[in-house]
Amino acid sequence: MANRELVVLGTASQVPTRTRNHNGYLLRWDGVGFLFDPGEGTQRQMTHAGVSAHDVDHVCITHFHGDHCLGLPGVLQRLSLDRVPRPVPVHFPAAGTDFFRRLHHASAFEEVAEVREQPVERAGPVCTGAFGTLEAVPLDHRIETFGYRLVEPDGRRMLPERLARVGVRGPDVGRLQRAGSLRVGDRTVTVEEVSVHRPGQRFAFVMDTRLCDGVFELADGADLLVIESTFLDRDARLADAYGHLTAAQAARVAAECGVRCLVLTHFSQRYPDPRLFHDEAAAVFDGQLVVADDLVRVPVPPRR
Template identity: 60%
Template sequence: MSVRELVVLGTSSQVPTRTRSHQAAVLRWDDEVVLFDPGEGTQRQLTLAGVPAASISRICLTHLHGDHCLGLPGVLQRIALDGRQKPVDLYFPEAGQEFVDRLRTSSASGPGPDVREHPVAADGVVDTWPGLVLSARALDHRVPAYGWRLVEPDGRRVLRDRLDATGLAGPEVGRLLREGEVVVDGRTVRVEEVTEPRRGQVFAFVMDTRRCAAAVELCRDADLAVTESTYLRTEAHLAQDYAHLTAADAAGIAAEAGVRRLVLTHYSSRHPDEQVFADEAREVVPGLDVLAVRDLDRVEVPRRR
């Protein structure tokens, strides 16, 4: 059975606390294990969360501020130490190439895993994975930053009663889904007769940014969207000065974009109780499905509509 869930590794912003490690999260999506923004301490958080480093297939960096990337060297070394044989794909803003180079050569450790770099310099589709499309949009931060969006292409759902009525079984079902029609006992069965449209799922990851159109488009119709929530409305001046979101901003983005479930993270250390962020989001958008997550929480991607 496929698993689609977010594993929260760290929820702090610039300053870690006794209960919050630096920002980091893993998305488990069927056969893909995607690590987003490995801040300092990510290697240990992976261990505590029970996520094997060798299982990580992709790493996405929104930007190269330290609280979002200083864990990268240790994670790559751990991936190699744990014996991953397949390449790891690394996605990051092209403008941060010099910092990625430094991170990858920051110690005297032996060679790391086989890393395929994908520097991103423009909005649009970045890569196509098995059953997923990765795209990026530039955010409004103090350094070049991109948000990430994963889209599962639309497909079709088999209607079992209709399929059974045709007498199709085994490999013939797969051929019907691939080719669109098959002949059964002299009768042509078309895929539309035994299936219905199935909307693909969407995941969005938006970190350090002011509220902007790109953040909304990244989150458009997302089943699960993860956004930073560094400040509250009473600190809107700080959010503007340092190019971050308030919880109210994040809720507004989610409402405008039609997000099904919103995950808040990346909290300022001045707020020890993360629930104040969820409370503000619900006050702005009543009825919003919003979670102010803690380190090591797990959040399921909502089931299909």
């Protein structure tokens, strides 16, 4: 199992199809699981994908249209049924707090797990941890909507040949990383002497929105961008009217923002052939391109 990967649970938009479930995406990031937009059927898709309730550490809701949240009651109840022992924060637009509470208690169940409401009121950091910082950025849809970005802090990559040259080995390598400097014999070795700058990785999640500044902000420098492409460009006017993107628009964002891997999803049922989305996006974006299918796994690209 990859340390950093996207598990796609569903790829449909408003109406599911025979081959596409409603939305659902689990990001595994160094042992921390972020579940995004669990639509109807997410519990069952988790079973098919080999994902358990214990794999969910955070739940992130972009907005409260049904295809992005109607699986939430089952997921939250499953946390209690499986007795997940740690608190699970749920991040969601603050304007939808009433919707969240209704979904949380949509039916009777024994609530054992601790679900923590984390309403998002404005752009900025949502939470931090060993994984980095989860940020929210407002988007332009028909109701209040936020996209999310996971940002790993920059670090240092240790160089074995330089470590050997100055005599730092074994547990002392970790001590040097933590302290920033280490006394070796009659001199002090700094971490800068034996390492190079390592840019942190970025993951971005963009759902229902028109093109807006927030889309580009979220996608900027992303190693992996998951983005809706509900429509094809021939229906761009319809996309704008309903607050959505086309495959060409999503690809343009990826190309302009230096995205390494572009994952298209949230497809309208009006288009039976997914190759159309690939061809439209590939004409604009020449990086790694994935037209998502249910239950696929997409690894976060390795560090540069």
